[in-house]
Amino acid sequence: MRTEPQKARYVKNFRKADYAAINSLLSTIDWLLFFNVNETVNEMYEKLIHLLEEIIEKSVPLMRIDSTGKPHPGHIHRLSKKRHDAWITFLNDGKPSLKKRFEKLHAEYNQEVTKFHHNYERKIIETKNQKKFYGYIKSKLSNAYCLIDNSNHQIESDGDKAELLAETFSRIFTKDNGDTPSFSHEREKVSNFYDDPFCRFEICELIEKWKASSCRTPDNIPMIFIKYTAVPLSAALEIIFRKSYELSQVPDRWRLSTIIPLKKKAPFSNPSNYRPVSITSFFCRVFEKCLAKQMIDDSERYVIQKAAIRSNLIFRGLSTNNAAVMVNAYTTYVRPMVEVQS
Incomplete structure (x- = not known):
């Protein structure tokens, strides 16, 4: 023994x-x-x-x-x-x-x-x-399964499983073509109509109302710690958010994500039966929420009642969690009206 x-x-x-x-x-x-x-x-x-x-x-x-x-x-x-x-x-x-x-x-x-x-x-x-x-x-049901690779070899160690899943996910990954849409950074024409989207009190309120989660982000700061320290943290985030917005720069960690494999269907020994879920920086999502609120406020201020159908389309676009759809709705419909009003 x-x-x-x-x-x-x-x-x-x-x-x-x-x-x-x-x-x-x-x-x-x-x-x-x-x-x-x-x-x-x-x-x-x-x-x-x-x-x-x-x-x-x-x-x-x-x-x-x-x-x-x-x-x-x-x-x-x-x-x-x-x-x-x-x-x-x-x-x-x-x-x-x-x-x-x-x-x-x-x-x-x-x-x-x-x-x-x-x-x-x-x-x-x-x-x-x-x-x-x-x-x-x-x-109880999320016990780690043994994965089987293309050569019918059993993969049991966590490191080898991660490598196999990463290889599988990379085959369905769409690589960025490198083209960056052109956005005008000129805000002089509309500066009088823009409220500061980053207020420490609103940042604090967003954090405290955020749904609790145990997922670790690239920041490696647990959600429970952030929620309990939201009041003093919001003052620091206000400064960082405002400078990020003014300089059109974002922290490097905001470009990273933690990939979590979720089961799609059995058998779970097949790595293709998992789908990747990307967990991004929590502070980045708070930053996006602050900007989205500003966009929605602009829409409510400048979208005329006659364009009811278009208004519904705009509000749906701005209320989504998809950043690309949100930015497209704002730049296509709202910002031109803001500039006209100015």
Whole structure:
């Protein structure tokens, strides 16, 4: 018999962080002094992300996650350590009595773990929370499948699976042709009609109302941390957003995305039966929402009632989450009317 490895890992427990202290720290920062006037948009953004990473490292406590994927209570951790120590003692001595002690602790450990999982599932059912229930079912059904490549070889390691899925997704990827549509950056004619789209209070409201998500973005800052620190963060984002808009520059991280494979149909051993979902920067999406709000406000101000059919088309275009459709609707219909009114 071999020594059982301690299959556990430690992750940041963002729900147990002291957000009062974190917000107090962030609120003392003078963001105008924090960001250098000569810094580029990307340098400012990276400086903010680095600061948040340092705060997370120092202020967010760790949580132990066992091989089951869920944190176990303290008494199970202590029982696991006793079981492990009993096994090591038996290996060194070999007495039958020590083996019996290990077997007793092992059975007790399994009993407590089973009891914990049963209680956990019963609580989920009793809460009658559909979101939590289906989330738990999804986690049970989302076990990693063995993939099969074109040579009928089984791919089991996470790294090899990622390479195979990346190769599969690249075959259906449409490469950018490099053509950039020409947009006029002249805003002199309409400057009197444009409100500042970046207000810290609206940015904060957007973040706080955003739907919670556990997906990691290229920024690598969890959504729960962003939502709990929305008030002081919105002041920093206001400065970055405004400079990005004025200089027509975006941070490098906004050009990146995290690709998550989602199952389409069985068999799940076939990499072609997965579709890629792109997760972009959360702060970039907040930036886009601020601009979209400005576009919709312009539409409500300048689109005349007589063009009811066209108005409906415009509003539908501006309300979409597709940035290309939104920009096309704005530049085709709204901006010309804004310029005429000026």
